[in-house]
Amino acid sequence: MKTAPLTIKETQDGLLKGRFSAVDLVNFYLTRIQKFDKKINAYLTVSEEIAFKQAKNVDKQIENFREKAIEEKPLLGVVVSHKDLFLTKGVRTTAGSKVLESYIPPYSATVVQKLEKAGCIMLGKLNCDAWAHGSSGENSDFGPTKNPWNPKYVPGGSSSGSGASMAANFTLIATGTDTCGSVRLPANYCGLYGLKPTYGTVSRYGVVAMASSLDSIGHYGRCVDDIRKVFNVTKGEDGRDSTVIDGDYINISPRPKLGIPKEFFKSGLDEEVEKTVMEAVKVFKKIGFEIKEVSLPKSDYAIAVYYIIQPAEVSSNLGRYDGIRYGNGRDNFGPEARRRIMLGTYVLSAGYYDAYYLKAMKVRSLIIKEVSKVFEAVDALIAPVAPTPPFALGEKINDPLQMYLTDIFAATANLSGIASLAVPFKFSSKGLPLGFQLMGPRFSEYSLFEMASAFEKETGYTPRVVENI
Amino acid sequence: MGKLAGIEIQYLGRLANLHLSSAEKKILGHQLSEVLAFVGKLAKINTRNIEPTSQTTGLSNRLRNDIKKADYTLTTEEALSGTNKVYNNFFVVRSILSKRSHNK
Numbered sequence: 001m002k003t004a005p006l007t008i009k010e011t012q013d014g015l016l017k018g019r020f021s022a023v024d025l026v027n028f029y030l031t032r033i034q035k036f037d038k039k040i041n042a043y044l045t046v047s048e049e050i051a052f053k054q055a056k057n058v059d060k061q062i063e064n065f066r067e068k069a070i071e072e073k074p075l076l077g078v079v080v081s082h083k084d085l086f087l088t089k090g091v092r093t094t095a096g097s098k099v100l101e102s103y104i105p106p107y108s109a110t111v112v113q114k115l116e117k118a119g120c121i122m123l124g125k126l127n128c129d130a131w132a133h134g135s136s137g138e139n140s141d142f143g144p145t146k147n148p149w150n151p152k153y154v155p156g157g158s159s160s161g162s163g164a165s166m167a168a169n170f171t172l173i174a175t176g177t178d179t180c181g182s183v184r185l186p187a188n189y190c191g192l193y194g195l196k197p198t199y200g201t202v203s204r205y206g207v208v209a210m211a212s213s214l215d216s217i218g219h220y221g222r223c224v225d226d227i228r229k230v231f232n233v234t235k236g237e238d239g240r241d242s243t244v245i246d247g248d249y250i251n252i253s254p255r256p257k258l259g260i261p262k263e264f265f266k267s268g269l270d271e272e273v274e275k276t277v278m279e280a281v282k283v284f285k286k287i288g289f290e291i292k293e294v295s296l297p298k299s300d301y302a303i304a305v306y307y308i309i310q311p312a313e314v315s316s317n318l319g320r321y322d323g324i325r326y327g328n329g330r331d332n333f334g335p336e337a338r339r340r341i342m343l344g345t346y347v348l349s350a351g352y353y354d355a356y357y358l359k360a361m362k363v364r365s366l367i368i369k370e371v372s373k374v375f376e377a378v379d380a381l382i383a384p385v386a387p388t389p390p391f392a393l394g395e396k397i398n399d400p401l402q403m404y405l406t407d408i409f410a411a412t413a414n415l416s417g418i419a420s421l422a423v424p425f426k427f428s429s430k431g432l433p434l435g436f437q438l439m440g441p442r443f444s445e446y447s448l449f450e451m452a453s454a455f456e457k458e459t460g461y462t463p464r465v466v467e468n469i
Numbered sequence: 470m471g472k473l474a475g476i477e478i479q480y481l482g483r484l485a486n487l488h489l490s491s492a493e494k495k496i497l498g499h500q501l502s503e504v505l506a507f508v509g510k511l512a513k514i515n516t517r518n519i520e521p522t523s524q525t526t527g528l529s530n531r532l533r534n535d536i537k538k539a540d541y542t543l544t545t546e547e548a549l550s551g552t553n554k555v556y557n558n559f560f561v562v563r564s565i566l567s568k569r570s571h572n573k
Contacts, residue, residue, distance in 0.1 A: 026538055102488070103551060104551070106543055106551075107543065107547075108545035108547070119539055199524075199525050199526065200525070200526040200528075211522060213524045213525070220560075239533055240541075242528070242532070242533075243526050243528065243531075245522070245526070245528065285483055289510065290499050293506050294526075298514075301510070301511060301514065303509075304507060304508040304511050305511065307504060307507070307508050308508050308511075315485060319486070322486075324552065324554070324560055324562055325548075325551055325552055326550075326551025326552055327551065330486055331485065331488060331505055333511055335493075336490075338493070338497070339497065339500060339501070340486060341485045342478070342481050342482070342485055342487070342497055342501060343501055343504060344506075345472075345484050345485040346477075346501065346505070347480050349481070349484065355512070356505075356508065356511075358521055359511050359512065359514075359516060360508070360511060360521060361521030362516035362519040362521045362522075363514055363516060363520040364519070364521070365516075365519050365520055365521060365522045366514070366516070366519060368525065370520060391530055400503075400504065401504055402481040402498050403508060415525075416522075416525060417526065442525075450559050468527025
């Protein structure tokens with residue numbers, strides 16, 4: 001086959017009509033990975049054998065049960081690649097770190113299991129900033145991932161391989177994690193939809209923990225429909241993550257109100273980014289959304305709160321890596337992980353706990369209060385994902401604080417546990433993707449999907465990938 | 470917040486169970502001080518009578534029934550599969566007591 005379809009619907013239609021087989025699809029993706037991934041460095045492990053085995057099984061099910069097979073397994077034939085934070089039984093899982101360089105997990109994450117049960121074909125494991133610490137993909141112990149749209153630029157992090165593999169058409173869908181923008185930023189920088197679901201909708205079981213009160217398990221797609229289809233499968237209680245509930249999801253209002261939080265549009269925001277978001281606002285207005293300026297004054301402090309709470313939880317979570325039961329010793333932690341462990345240890349230590357950690361948890365309460373209040377007035381918020389378009393490799397790597405500030409617009413959603421969907425829209429003057437995020441209250445996923453879907457229809461958006469890298 | 474002194478970095482390294490080279494201590498001292506100065510701006514926010522938030526679900530004490538499920542459990546073999554340092558189905562760890570203690 002010359003090219004693979006870019007959406008789940010087209011893929012399944014093609015399989016049903018016999019235009020190609022699942023084995024053809026796997027062959028197509030593997031050939032592309034072999035040809036182009038040297039330049040992109042999206043994959044840490046390619047699980048070829050499993051992919052072919054699962055593909056043959058898919059072909060058999062399509063042959064025997066036709067449409068019924070897809071009714072039963074909604075993601076039948078969908079090729080997925082997992083961020084290397086997701087444990088995959090029998091397949092190496094590194095978290096992008098040398099500490100787990102040769103770790104083979106004895107069980108799979110809930111999300112991995114659910115996707116497999118729904119008929120997905122697993123292609124491999126994706127590069128990421130080690131332990132998901134980073135905004136550019138440059139903190140991976142296995143080398144940086146490049147942006148397929150221009151390999152001199154970062155794909156965004158920490159789910160760098162997830163964004164890049166999707167933009168390069170190496171896979172149909174990809175998983176990611178979002179502790180402070182790690183799904184949304186690569187989506188934004190690679191021209192994709194990326195969902196950071198409500199905290200407590202998708203199980204974190206079997207996903208290497210970064211900051212447990214913030215970690216959300218998300219995914220990527222090239223259209224809203226794909227994001228929805230995958231969320232239908234990944235959400236819900238598994239009895240293994242006590243934060244997850246089968247919540248009551250909010251429906252979209254008949255005349256949705258969209259809020260523009262003015263604090264997200266202050267000086268320092270790149271002009272092209274601002275223009276893109278404001279153009280999106282115009283589209284929403286045109287299709288009947290009520291637009292309202294709102295204020296979240298405490299969101300100015302979100303990133304500071306995040307850089308206390310997150311390292312604190314990181315230092316605690318990474319405490320388990322002692323090289324005794326699995327993995328290598330602590331000397332294998334890279335510079336960024338060491339930095340965060342040290343910072344977290346500091347803010348939790350006696351004498352500084354009250355001034356930093358406790359203070360941050362209190363300001364977090366204030367932020368949540370503000371966010372809840374705003375959602376009494378509007379159904380969703382529209383905002384930039386990052387303050388600038390994709391930046392060049394190496395540009396921020398020696399300045400941790402500047403790198404941390406890349407996450408400035410992401411933090412509010414994670415601190416308050418709400419849902420956010422990154423939506424692709426335009427391209428910058430340099431030909432790099434631009435987009436925006438829609439944030440909604442807890443359990444507003446389906447409402448956000450409806451909004452993004454209406455936007456997608458109005459703009460005539462079609463999925464795009466980089467053919468020749 | 471002033472600059473983190475070398476001695477503090479040394480102490481933190483020990484708490485965090487990390488070996489730090491002297492070059493690393495110097496860089497970390499500088500970088501951590503910069504980040505702490507940035508996050509220190511929270512000090513000016515009034516948080517009197519505000520309860521801290523440690524999680525956002527509003528749920529508490531969610532426990533599963535205390536029953537053994539085969540698929541919730543790793544076999545001994547699976548649990549030991551991540552290391553070569555095994556003795557009689559146990560993990561081998563470094564000894565932490567070097568001398569025999571004498572209780573009087």
